[in-house]
Amino acid sequence: MLDRLAHALRTVHPDRPAVLRHTRLGTTRVRIRRGELADLADTYATALHARGLTEGTTLGVAVRPGPRALAVMLAAHRLGLRIAVLDPAAGPDVLAARLSLAQPDLVLADAAAQAAAGWAEPLARRAGLALPPLDVIGPVATLGRRLPGCAPGLRLGRFGASVPRVPGRDTHERDADAVIVFTSGTTARPRAVVHTRNGLAAGLRTVTDLVDPRPGTTVVGGTFFVLVPALTAGAAVALPARTPTALARQLARLAPAHTYLTPPQLRAALAVGARFTGRVWTGSAPADAALLRRVKQAGADQAWGVYALTELFPAAAVEEVEKSAFTGPGDLVGAPLPGVRTDLGPDGELLLTGPGARHRYLGEEPDPWVRTGDRGALDGNGRIVLGGRLKDMVLRRAENIYPGLYEPALHLPGVALAVLVGVPSGDGDERLVALVQPVPGTDPDRLRAALNAPLDRMGTARPDAVLFGEVPLTGRSRKPDRAAASAYCAGELST
Incomplete structure (x- = not known):
């Protein structure tokens, strides 16, 4: 999928907008064009290769979602690197423990991430954050604009064909780790989900088949699983505005074919009178039928809830009509998506597996079955019904x-x-x-x-x-x- 995206950015209307941004004045501007995004990915690949990062090494990334983060992902894919996704807002102690587990050979961070994590010491002191030990952080390079106290910038040069492209990575025999995403876990024992290149590609294909983005349309959303399918299909992506009022204006101006927002973002937008168009998708937190109905009453053609986990994205999906018609106990989240299989543990815990499931937790043996932590059941139509978190x-x-x-x-x-x-x-x-x-x-x-x-x-x-x-x-x-x-x-x- 990432190979397809890299090829499509160069060959399918490279002069068209790839990522749009909403300005403070309420206008929409082109943040980066398709060909420019491909060039940026090649530039990063050249710079990372020059830093000595080669196939199998780990690159820590603390960069806000957007074109730079996607370009880094494409560059890492080209070089065969493994990316560790770092969240600087987790706090210095948790972050230090996660870095110690992942042991990245280099950390790329934008200025905002460095300030939040404590790497930009003057800004960190102002925010009341402690500086993680330098020997735990390891080498750090700033991506994008530098601020006082930031690490040196990633040295960018002209990209060239001399940068190697790892061959045969999409075959089962040469599958390898692609990304590490941290989830629940304590400072003493961080929990890190490892997805391989094939598993990541399977998840992206599932999203593409489910959503079916079309060329020439506009999509509002900011996550990796939004950017890649939309851009590969030839759609433009607008990163959601940060405030509910600005988001409402953005939706009215763009009239997107697809909108991806979390349930809290939807509630906040609805509270200020936002109107929706096309199909709206939500997940990452529970989305009840009443919320989906409100979205459709606000203009959406369809409103979908997506059941997904860090370990398996996506697992199931349900549209408002089907969810509203369900009258049984529990929360209907839909039929398992193609390739996803289910099982129940002795305590009623829902277990999932499929081509897009994580390979393992870092430091543990591979296990095809994902323990969701959700109490689950299947109804008479084979749909997943959740009964809440077991720990709740x-x-x-x-x-x-x-x-x-x-x-x-x-x-x-x-x-x-x-x-x-x-x-x-x-x-x-x-x-x-x-x-x-x-x-x-x-x-x-x-x-x-x-x-x-x-x-x-x-x-x-x-x-x-x-x-x-x-x-x-x-x-x-x-x-x-x-x-x-x-x-x-x-x-x-x-x-």
Whole structure:
């Protein structure tokens, strides 16, 4: 897939826009053209090769999503490098542990990433961050504009044909590690997901077949799994504006054929009256049927929820009509996508495998089956239904309650987000509390009355209390922070 993209950027309308950007004045400008993106990837490949990076070595990357990050990925693919994706916002201790595990031969970082990680010491002190040990970080080079305190820039020269291209990498016999992505794990024991070149290509093919981007159209989204299929097909990609109001203006101006946003981004955009066009895709956090319906009411032709994991992207997808028609317990996330197979563990944990599944966790033996951590089941049509995270189980009066089985029923019109959490009751038991975040402007008395029907249907899992408030979010994907929600509910109930 990356080979196809590199070829398409040069041969299919190289003068057309590849990546667009939304300006502060509300206009859209071309950030980089297709041929320019191909040239940038070749320039990076030349520079990395000159630094002595060769097939099999590891390149750490802490660069914001966009053309530079994609060009680095193409350059690494050409040279046969393994990329370790670094998140500087994880904090210096976690970052140091991850770097120690991945042991990159070189780290590429833009100025913003260096400031956040503590590599640009003057800016880091201002932000209150500690500097990770230099002997753990290893060699660092700045990509893009340098600021005071940043590492020296990656030395760029003219690209040339002398840079080797690793042959035969798309064959099974010569498959190798492509990318390391860090997921949950403590400072003492980081967790690193390793995808091979073939596995990464399989995931990208699945996205392409699912979304079917068309040449000459515009796509709004910023992740790697958006950029590669869209650009390969000949579409232009607009990185989402950072604020909800600017995003709403961007969507109105571009009228994209496809829009990829996280559920929190969708909720924020809807709150300021954003209108949608074409097909809208969301994932990385739970997306209930009510949210998908709101997106279609705001103009989208289709609204899709995508079930994906760091270890397997994507696994399943469901459109709003199908999701809204589902009346059983739990969260319908759709039929497994082609090639994805399912199984259930003894405790009901959903297990997944397929061509796009991760090869292994770094430092561990390969395992084809991905443990999702989700309690799952298959309905009569072979579709995946989730019953919540196993670790989120609430134990009340000796009964195991899985929040994911009941939370979808709380997402009525007027509910932006709702979670069920356990709150310690002081006697070793837990109270089950529903924290409901209303859509701005919703009448609280009417909403509380409307919630009585789904609460009655919960039977023995009916919450002990229902609180209205903002659901805390966490992480890059802005998922509900259940620990913070539990602490908030405990504080509210104690007053």
